Amino acid sequence: MPAWGSIPGFHRVLKRDSFYYSRLLQCHSSPKSVARIHAQIIATGHGHNPFLASKLVSRYTDLGGRGIDDARRVFDRAPQRDILLWNVMIRSYANSGPQTEAIILYCHLRRTSVRPNCYTYPFVIKACAALGDENEGRAVHADAVRAGLDSDLFVSNALVAFYAKCCEIETARNLFDEIPVKDLVSWNSMIAGYSQNDCAYEAIALLHQMLREDVVTKPDRVTIAALLPACAALAAVQEGMWAHSYVIKTGMEMDARLGSGLVSMYANCGRLDTAQELFERVREPNLILYNSIIRAYGMHGHAKEAVVIFSKMLEMGIEPDGICFICALSACSHAGMVHEGFEIFEMMDSYGVEKGQVHYACMVDLLGRAGQLRRAVEFIGRMPVDPGGDVWGALLGACRIYNDIELAEEAAKKLFLLDPENAGRYAALAKMYEDVGRWEDAARVRKALRDRGVRKPLGCSMVEVDTEVHTFGVEDESHPMTAEIYVVLEQLQKLVVEDEIAAIG
C-alpha cells in the first residue's frame, strides 16, 4: 500500500471501489493495517457494504486475541447483513469462541428474513459440538432438514462429528451410512468419533472398510491421528505399525500430532524404545507430545527419565497443564519417588495449574504405594477440597498392598457413597478379606456389589501375538495357557524379588 501510494497519479488510475479495499485487506494482516484500512473504508463511504464487512470480520478474527470483538463491532454496525456476513461472524465464534455466541447469532438470524444456507449449518453445528450442547444441535439438525440442506455433504459431515462428540455414536453411524458419496472428512469424522467413544475395534474396522470400499479416498494425517488412540487402546501393535509405516511411506512430516499418537501407541504396546526414537524425531515438540513421552516412561517404571524429560520440557519454556502433572506424578508414585513427587506437586501452584481430584489421588497413591499410609490419611485430611472417589480409591489400593484392612474398610465405606458403580474397588476389598480368611465379610462385599446391579468391567492387559489378541485380568484363569502363564509369572516375581534384595543389599 505505501509503495502504491508513492507512484505519482496512482490513485487516479485505480478505482477505489469495494474490490480495491477487499484486495487491500487480502494482503495486509497486521492489526494496525487492518484498522487503518477499516478507517479508510468508513471514510470513503464504503462502510455500508456487507461484502466488505464480511472481509473485515474475517480479517479481525484472524488477528486472534481480542480481534473477535473488533469483528463483532463491524458486524453490529453493518446497516445491512447478507448471509455471507452472518456466516463469517458465526464462523468466527464457532472457531474462536465463545461458541455460545455462534448459537445466539444463529437464533437471531432465524428471526430475520435472511435464510441460512449450506455454509451456515456446519458452523453452527460445530459450535454445538464444541459446547457439547446436544439439544441445540438436534434443533439445528431439524432446521437443516426443514431447509432441505441435511443431505449436503458438509452438513452431513458436521452432524456426524457432532453426534459423535455427544456420545451418540450410533446416530452418528446411521447418518454416516446415509451419505451416498463419502469424502475424506466423512471417514475421518466417523473414525475419530469411534476412537473418542472408546470404540477402538469399530475405529479400526472402519479404516479397513475405507481402504476396501472407497478407492478414491486415501487416508491422510488426520485419519492416522484419529486411528492411533484406537490402536493404543487395543494394544494393536500390528495396526499401529501399519499406521506408522503409512506415515513413512506417504512421506508425511512427523509433526507433534502424529508423534504424540505414535508415542502413546508404542508405549501402550510395550515398545518404549520405539516410542523414545519417535519422540526424538519430532522437530517441533509441544506439550501433548511431552505428556505422551512422560507417561510412556512413567508407565514403564522409568521415573527418573520421566522427571528428567519433564524438567527439560519446562526449561524449553513449554507450559505444563493438568495432564502433564498427572503423568509426572504417577511416574514418581510407581517408582516410590515420594520426595520428587512432592516437589512436582508444589510446582503446580507456581505454574498456575489447578490441583484437581486426580492430582490429590496421585499424591495419596504416591504415599500409599510407598507404605506411608498414615501420611496418606493426613494428606487427605488436609485437602482443601472434599476428597472424591479417586482419592479414596487410591487409598484403598494402598491398603490392599499393605494389608491394612481397617483403613481399607474406611476407604471402601466412602467409596460406596461416592462411586457406587465402580466394581473394581469393591473387588479389591473382598480380595483382602479372602486373603485373611474372613470369608463371610468377603461374601458380604461381593453380594453388595452384585446388588448394586451395574458391573463395570474390570481392567485388563492385552498382548497381540501374531494376529491374535490375548487379554488378561486380575486372577484371570480363562486363558487356554493359564498354567504356563502363571509359571512364567511366578518366575518373574522371583526375579523381581531377587532384584529388590540385590538393590537393598
Add this chain to the structure above:
DNA sequence: AACATGTACG
C-alpha cells in the same frame, strides 16, 4: 465463507 486429528490417576 464449509465439516475431520493427539496427551490423563487407580
